Amino acid sequence: MLLFTEDDLLPISALAHLLFCERRAVLVHLEEIWEDNPFTAEGRHIHEKAHGTGTAVEGKIRVARGLWLRSLYLGLIGKADVTEFHPCSEAENAPPGVPLPGVEGLWRPFPVEYKRGRRRHERGYEIQLCAQAMCMEEMLSVSIPQGALYYAATHRRLEIDFDETLRKETKTAAARLHELMNKTTTPLAQFGKKCESCSMLNLCLPQNTGKKTCVLQYLLRQIEQVKEAE
Secondary structure, eight states, rough: OOOOOOOOETTTTTTHHOOOOOOHHHHTTSSSSOOOOOHHHHHHHHHHTTTTTTTEEEETTEESOOOOEEEEEEEEEOOOOOEEEEEEEOTTTTOEEEEEEEEEEEEEEEEEEEEESSOOOHHHHHHHHHHHHHHHHHTTTTHHHHHHETTTTTEEEEEEEEEHHHHHHHHHHHHHHHHHHHTTOOOOOOOOOOGGGGGHHHHHHHTSTTTTOOOHHHHHHHHHHHHHOO
């Protein structure tokens, strides 16, 4: 099995960008270009609050915030918003858990990723969450069957099963992310409805730099427009 090195690791969060738009993923994580809009600023604020460090006890659940994760198999690194540790069931076929320092029994990790807006299915978010679980599985040698997406607008969770289909899609997405970053070229823009809600719209210029438009022609046209205005 081919493993990545520490220097090869890419952000887990890039998977959500990738599933939304490959060009956006490269602009953000390779060209290091970013622009906020009200939605992304709200999302960043939610993540900053969730990423507080430390642990807590909520009923029978142990809660850890801001845990660093990595997978040399997927080639990913990142920080989990919240990781709950649930006490393991004593049922005969229940998957085993992991020990926690200073606490009796075994505990199963349950990653929770915080998102803005209302509860909804969005595959990019589900793949990002699954990648966190797969990182934990690799680091802790434990099976993690489920996690949850928490939506701040409604304070509701969407539980996600890490089934074989989602795991395969996560592996494929991680491999595609590495492929794009290794190419060191930015995919051409493809203007669509989702572009209108993207914070990168004014930097990406999808209507002007799409597949049918040569960048040189676009620049020349802009120069001509300036000359005409003069």
